[in-house]
Amino acid sequence: MKRIWTRWLPAAAVPAAVAVAVLAGGASAVPPPSPSTPEQVLALVAAHTARQFSGTVEEKADLGLPSIPSQALGPATNSASLGSAATILELLTTSHTARVYADGPTKLRVQVMDQLAERDAVRNGNDAWTYDSKTNTATRVSVPAGGSTAEGSVPSTASPSVPAVTPDQLAQRFLTAAGTSTDISLGPTTTVAGHTAYTLVLTPKTPGTLVASVQIAVESQTGLPLSVDVYAKGQSDPALHTAFQNLDLHAPDASVFAFTPPAGATVKQEPLPAPKAGSGATPKASASPKPSQTGSSQASAAKSWDSVVVIPADKVPAGLTDSALVKQLASPVADGKLLSTSLVNVLVTNDGRVVAGAVPAATLMAAAK
Amino acid sequence: MSESQPKSLPNALPTSLRLFLSEVSVLFRRWRTWAMLVALAAVPVLIGLAVRFSPKGPPTGRGPAFLDQVTHNGLFVGVIGLIVCMPLFLPLTVGVVAGDTIAGEASLGTLRYLLVAPAGRIRLLVIKYLATVVFCVAAALAVVLGGVLAGLALFPVGRATLLSGDTIGPGEAFGRLLLMGGFATVSLLGLAAIGLFASTMTTVPVGAMAATIVLAVVSQVLDALDQLDWLHPWLLSDHWLDLADLLRQPISWGSFGENALLQAAYVAFFGALAYGRFTTKDILA
Secondary structure, three states: OOOHHHHHHHHHHHHHHHHHHHHHHHOOOOOOOOOOOHHHHHHHHHOOOOOEEEEEEEEEEOOOOOOOOHHHHOOOOOOHHHHHHHHHHHHHHOOEEEEEEEEOOOEEEEEEEEOOEEEEEEEEOOEEEEEEOOOOEEEEEEOOOOOOOOOOHHHHHHOOOOOOOOHHHHHHHHHHHOOOOEEEEEEEEEEEOOEEEEEEEEEEOOOOOOEEEEEEEEEOOOOOEEEEEEEEOOOOOOOEEEEEEEEEOOOOOHHHHOOOOOOOOEEEEEOOOOOOOOOOOOHHHHOOOOOOHHHHHHHHHHHOOOOEEEEOHHHOOOOOOOOHHHHHHOEEOOOEEEEEOOOOEEEEEOOOOEEEEOOOHHHHHHHHO | OHHHOHHHOOOOOOHHHHHHHHHHHHHHOOHHHHHHHHHHHHHHHHHHHHHHHOOOOOOOOOOOOOHHHOOOEOOHHHHHHHHHHOOOHHHHHHHHHHHHHHHHHHHHOOHHHHHHOOOOHHHHHHHHHHHHHHHHHHHHHHHHHHHHHHHHHHOOEOOEEOOOOOEEOHHHHHHHHHHHHHHHHHHHHHHHHHHHHHHHHOOOHHHHHHHHHHHHHHHHHHHHOHHHOOOHHHOOOOOHHHHHHHHOOOOOOHHHHHHHHHHHHHHHHHHHHHHHHHHHOOOOO
16 A cells, blocks of 8 residues: 555644644733833722622642642541641642632632532621531631621631632732832733733842742733732742632622531531731731741731741640641751741741741741740 | 445445444443443442441541432432542443454454445444443443432432532432533543554454553553643543532533543544554454
């Protein structure tokens, strides 16, 4: 048979077609929005009107820690403190996908989609629930009437089992905290989830922090923050990345916000954690008492980028410092144990205090003395 | 062409359809096929019996996902069955059927008779693949039906709790279960194409079956290594366990679409390879 090699052409053509499709999908043209100053973009964010949206958020952390899948952390235990320590480690070392539905300031649902499992936080007016499908536990969180300071801050921080932080919430925290200690400039325009966006670049003025810069993509029409990337010094990939993968700026179906605990589920009642006194300007930042990565970076950002948070020994959650997980990841230093990442350092001192901050380890040890 | 002479045909069906029907009937007249389907259906039945007659209730948060849901809603036996069968049993049976397609005929010496008939090699390849697809559907349905029957017989059927904590009625739960069966079927299409290609490479059917099943396992091992996460979106088995996305409220269709695209790419690539191999090889047996 002549030209028998032509029979193999389809087999060569298929990978070529797939490659073309992948490349064409990745490179989409960005229509440039009208030129703008950082101040205009900041005003756009401050006045942003997109209170109704639904979308999928991808969350990635690259802190230089070994990747620990949640299965390896063992089954969820009844001990809330150990469970939360495992949750924090899982958040720090693996990526997450979450669906977010929002309708106005008091209706929010966040669904963290794990493999064969899901963690939910629902808020509908003054009614707030969290649900964990692995343990089949529903927790009701009491929201004080009229006590809503910001959208969604209650369900997502009230329970450590739902570590979801939407780009919107995270960006608002950074922008609230960015005062005179931060240079704000405008980066190149980008496209996030098919929406054209301005890029705000927040650069700390102080050299004493591990944070190199924070980039926030702001939707050009509505001012909704679409993505937040936190860059650590000496690392080209973002240490923390959260972005919408797709976004629909229409009101979600009302049934999404209706939640009744399923029959057979364990139902718990939990009071809203009281904000710690005097721990920064934003009550949202202090709602998370754990030295979680977001909590501590927020708490430190609330004052300045290189500030250090010291949690006295009696305020540290029981079981956190002596949990096997922390022991494995932390390395012994002179004053205690150091959990070192590219963005945040956490020092557990020998007398039980927890010292944390987005600063080099040496600064922490000096502060611990 | 011979198919333009109606008097030589026993009925008015087009030749391709007749070949396809005869292929399917040959497949389902085999004891082996039925043994595999019964074994698949037995998996959820055994799980159901184990949960029903264990002295203690199922532990919460341990064992296969959703195990503690079973006592509230029997339909979840089918869900667990699909999740348990997806990594190994379903690929195993599909590997056996797909690996046998061409190599089985070659080893029996019947391949050249099939090609003497004016079937054409491409048409034979397509029909063999479609018959394998029919088996994929039957295999997923066997697990679903085994689970539903065991669930109805052993447990009450009430409102089913989804991953999101919302509840749905039994009718919708059954619909979701069928959708999950569909997801499992789609997940197996790429593997069936790999099996078809492997089957054109050899005249020893067991070799093709083993190669197909080993590839399915290798793909899952690679999928479990975090160091290779750049490779994961390209792996055959990357979305296999995403069938639980159909148990979210509202349904997360994203993984269904991604899985379908991925499997289509695998079918196109290995189908093209099988075409290249089968149309250029000398049929000696």
